[in-house]
Structure formats: C-alpha cells, structure tokens
Amino acid sequence: MANAMVMGIGGVGSVIGKQLHDYDCFERIILADIDTVFAQKLHSQTKRSRFEVQQVNAMDTPALVAFMKEKKIDVTLNACPCQVNHSVLEACATAGSHYIDMAADIYSPPGLKRPGKNSFEAEIESFNDAFLDKNLLGLLCMGMDPGAVNVFARWAMDRLDTASSIRVLDADNAEVKGYRFAVLFNPETLFEELGAVPYYVKDGRLSSGKPLETEVDWVRFPEPIGLMKTYGVAHEEGVSLGLYPPFVEKGVKYSVFKYTLSDKVYHLAKSLALLDLDTWKKVKVDGVEVAPVRVATANLPKPAQLGPTVDGYSCVGTEVRGTKDRKRVEYFVYTMDSHRETYEREGYSLTEVQTGIPPALAARLIVTGRIKERGVRMPESLDPELLMENFSKAGLPIFVEKREVERM
DSSP states (O other): OEEEEEEOOSHHHHHHHHHHHTOTTEEEEEEEESSOHHHHHHHHTSTTOOEEEEEOOTTOHHHHHHHHHHHTOSEEEEOSOGGGHHHHHHHHHHHTOEEEESOOOOOOOTTTSOOOTTSHHHHHHHHHHHHHHTTOEEEOSOBTTTBHHHHHHHHHHTTOSEEEEEEEEEEEOOEESSOSSOOSSOHHHHHHHHHSOOEEEETTEEEEOOTTTSSOEEEEOSTTTOEEEEEEOOOHHHHHHHHOHHHHHTTOOEEEEEEEOOHHHHHHHHHHHHTTOSOOSOEEETTEEEOHHHHHHTTSOOGGGOGGGEESEEEEEEEEEEEETTEEEEEEEEEEEEHHHHHHHHSSOHHHHHHHHHHHHHHHHHHTTOOOOOEEEOGGGSOSHHHHHHHTTTTOOOEEEEEEEOOO
C-alpha cells in the first residue's frame, strides 16, 4: 500500500483527499496546509479515517524534502496556487515522490513578454531529467481543464488518421443565489486568466490576441446549456495541444481554449483590466504593498461555501476534427453534470468535483503501476485508455458525440 500527500486543502484539495480515501491502495493520506481548518474538518467527518493532518509550508523546500522522506510519501498532489509548483517539484525529485498538479502559470512564451517561471514548458525543462533519473512521473495540469480535456484530445486523436483542429470548450449556465456576485472557482485565477494575453495555435504557429476580444464566437453545447457565446482565454491546453509533436505530425494546425462568460463577468473583467486590478504584481498603497487582484476579490464568497446556492449545468469538453478512412470525422468528448445534484451527492461544488477527480484517479493508477510513463509531462502524453475507462467509474460522467461526413 502507498502513502499520498495532498497539499492545499481547500475545496479541490478536499475532493482529492476524499477520493483518495475511497481507494484501498492508499494506507495513509496526509492532508497538508498552512491553515488546517478544512483538513481537520475532512478528517473528523470521515469514518475510519486514514487521514493525517499536518501543517506544512509548501515554499520551504528543505523542510518539505525531510517531511516526505519521514512519511515515505509515494505521490504528492499539489492543489496549491501555481506559485509553489517549483518548490514542490524540487522536493518530490529530491525525496523520491511522484508529483501531480492541476495548473501552471499563465502561459507566456520566453522572450515575448516574460518567461513563465511556472509555465508548463519551464517546469518540463527544469525538472524532466531529475524525474527520469529517479524513475518518477511529474504529471502537470491534471485537473479538469487543463487535465481531463487533454486526455479527451489524445483519445480522439488516437482514433483519427489525420487531424486539423482541437478546441477545448468550457460552458456553464450556473446561477448563484443569495450573492450579488460570486465565482465558482478561485476568483483571483479567473480574473488573472481573463485579463491575460490569450495564446493559441493558428496555422501551425503560436498566436496571440487581445483579452476577451480574440476567438469570440457562438457554440452550441448539449442541452440544457445550448447556444452560448465563447471567448478565447489564456489556458495551458490552448497552447500545449497544438504544439504537441505527435498531434502536429497528424496535421493539427489549430488549438484553442474557449470559455463562456455572462455579460456581468465580461464587463467586470474588462473594468478590472482597465484599472490594472487583475494582477498579482504588488503596488504600494498607504505604505503597504498589496496585490491588486487580492483586493478586488477580497469580499467575494469562498467557492467552497457556494455549493448549496448554485443551480444550473456545466459542460467541459474537447472537440477534435480530422479524417478517418477518408471520411471527415468530428469528436466531441465531454463531461456534463448538474451543480445542484452534484452538491447533494458529493457535498462539494461541481467545479471542485470536476477538478479533483482526475488527479486522484491518476494518483491511484500511478501507485498501482498502471500508468507507466515517467518524466515531467502534460496529460496528452499519457496513454488515454485507462483514464477514459475509469473517469465515469470515479464519478466524472463522460459522453462522446461522433459526427461523420461522407461524400456520396
């Protein structure tokens, strides 16, 4: 049996911990955070708990290495903000633990604006050799989107002879009751993404555009969501899928991440960007340094407390277009569920559940030897079959729409 550590016990970290506890391959699961309130809550409400709550600083790499060695951690799941990624990756490489996270830094090509210290490319470049030397897997961006959607892309690509385009599409028609405004996941992350330069791949080349003005179009999602307006948004998979060499070899020349937004969120994001309030870069106000985005979102409700107040549906999927046996073929692989029903069933919001299931499932498959790949890599580089077989069993319902066009 293996030992796992989940770092960052908010909503997503709690879902990961709960999911790991359901797997009998884990003997002990460490719930680690600076603030252990949510970890203690999960531990106390779990029958025959195998959890161990520990106060841990993810930025203290030497202490983290010693802790991992002492507890014999086999796999570490990093649910903290991406600013700690390098510290935890370094600790895992030194201590001998597999690594999984859910997000990297906002993508920025080296030399164009600033090299993304925590971008997926920088993390692969910095740590791949060390993980290979220790026979470890460092799985980056393995949440929902990015994460499961990358696996969807690989699964569809493996069924095509050629491919031309990949679109990751995220739609939500949620309504939150009782609040003037609320965000279903980390609000700082949302506004940072919406205000960042959206990079994507077009005509086989890395392209960029203006925030909330690029790749805007209408997409018809499965009912009950239907037709919604989408915007090209800065996301790791919008770049990584279009640049992944095996996909390029099959002919992919276009990849993008698109997100649906309400008019309220659109105008608010535009206003924050205009006032430069969507950034983590600290400014001095009355002699005190503060991150503007933290101030802008300080009074918003925590996503973890929104579960019982949310109605509506979320649909997150990947559309891949190509050919098979000289027929034009399009796959749309997606997950969709109800916010209300998910909360009543799981006790957590749908956004948290969708994000937390893929890394927990991947951890189980790694420690049981089912996932064989090693080194630091993105999810599209994994064999997708095991994950696709198990997503629905783990609580992430998967649907596949396939359209074929044949010339008569």
